[in-house]
Amino acid sequence: MSRRYFGTDGIRGRANGLITPELAMKVGQAAGLVFQRGEHRHRVVIGKDTRLSGYMIEYALVAGFTSVGMDVLLLGPMPTPAVAMLTKSMRADLGVMISASHNLFEDNGIKMFGPRGFKLSDEVEKKIEKLLDENLDKKLAQSRNLGRARRIDGVHDRYIEFAKRTLPRELSLEGLRVVVDCAHGAAYKVVPEALWELGADVVPIGVEPDGLNINKECGSTAPEALCRKVREMRGDIGIALDGDADRVIIVDERGHVVDGDQLLAVIAESWKEDGRLTKPGIVATVMSNLGLERFLKDRDLSLVRTPVGDRYVLEQMLKQGYNLGGEQSGHIILSDYATTGDGFVSALQVLAVVQKLGRPVSQVCHKFEPLPQILKNFRYRNGKPLDRAEVKSAITAGEKRLNGHGRLLVRSSGTEPVIRVMGEGDDRILVEEVVDTIVSALGNPAVA
Secondary structure, three states: OOOOOEEOOEEEEEEOOOEOHHHHHHHHHHHHHHOOOOOOOOEEEEEEOOOOOHHHHHHHHHHHHHHOOOEEEEEEEOOHHHHHHHHHHOOOOEEEEEOOOOOOOOEEEEEEEOOOOOEOOHHHHHHHHHHHOOOOHHHOOOHHHOOOEEEOOOHHHHHHHHHHOOOOOOOOOOOOEEEEEOOOOOOOOHHHHHHHHOOOEEEEEOOOOOOOOOOOOOOOOOOHHHHHHHHHHOOOEEEEEOOOOOOEEEEOOOOOEEOHHHHHHHHHHHHHHOOOOOOOEEEEEOOOOHHHHHHHHHOOOEEEEEOOOHHHHHHHHHHHOOOEEEOOOOOEEEOOOOOOOOHHHHHHHHHHHHHHHOOOHHHHOOOOOOOOEEEEEEEOOOOOHHHOHHHHHHHHHHHHHHOOOEEEEEEEOOOOOEEEEEEEEOOHHHHHHHHHHHHHHHOOOOOO
């Protein structure tokens, strides 16, 4: 069956457009029914980021879950990885995060985690989708079996302690001036506090959410503000999280951005030296730079590639036994600690290496010279552009031109009507020619 609601990362769309109170309530009912297992009193934990629409969606979900007999524990604004962690530690049957991640406030989304803290499989999502299109009136709970809802305190402290325990007990961040940008999002309280408790001199920005400013000109997708602040405050390091804090980008002391590929290289090399890699390699997506792959190969480490999306990275990690994986965008999964991407815990691993080596971040986090990588987006209104003969021919010709000297990736976006054309290689001019030829074949390009 086709997927009407779920994309690559839960259900996401315009608040009060696709994500309406009616849909949210139906999602609560459908997911609540799918995750009822046995006769015990079922419970779901719900966290959110700081979007204005979070209130609307939160209460609609509560109505849905309680109507099928599930108790609801409301966490308030919390990072996505914290919700995943609390789902497991509080023995909930289901965890829900209300967030559209790095999108602006107009959008929102519903991400869900099973009882072990992992994102839902395609199979489970299909079961929920099937129920979303059914009349559930006859499956609702009897009056005496309705669920209850309550807000719980102390969850911020639980996450802070969890994050701190991922570091060696003796490690301190004293002497480091850390500028952290929380994107006016879900981590605006917990992350600055945790860094301060670890001994850092903390300079927080993006910690004044008003419901409308999440990810706006800040955070991991717009790190320019952080770059300026690091230079202004003479910080040792900058940490940029996105709105739900499941991804991270680092800024060095010079104000230069360090992407997820470099961070994966830093952690992989450190963990190999310490004997902490469960297998000699890591998992990353098809978007990771070829420079990362060559860097790992020089250190006898492999790179397993997956489709774009941290859920696919985690799937391969679990299937093949790797404990480190991630995306160029800054989604980094450390399966020794977390069941999903955790921007803050990933940043702590990098900080640990910085403290261990006693060298500037610009040296610690520049592990390889990335190959020129060109990404252009073609936005279309309808049809299937990739099925056209001239497009297929252009892709085949491009692959032949890059053979042995680079990579070509042409794919449809999982969240919007866009074809992404990415090429990389040693010769930037050649890569640009190949990408431009394919975009031209696709039609009149809208380049981003």
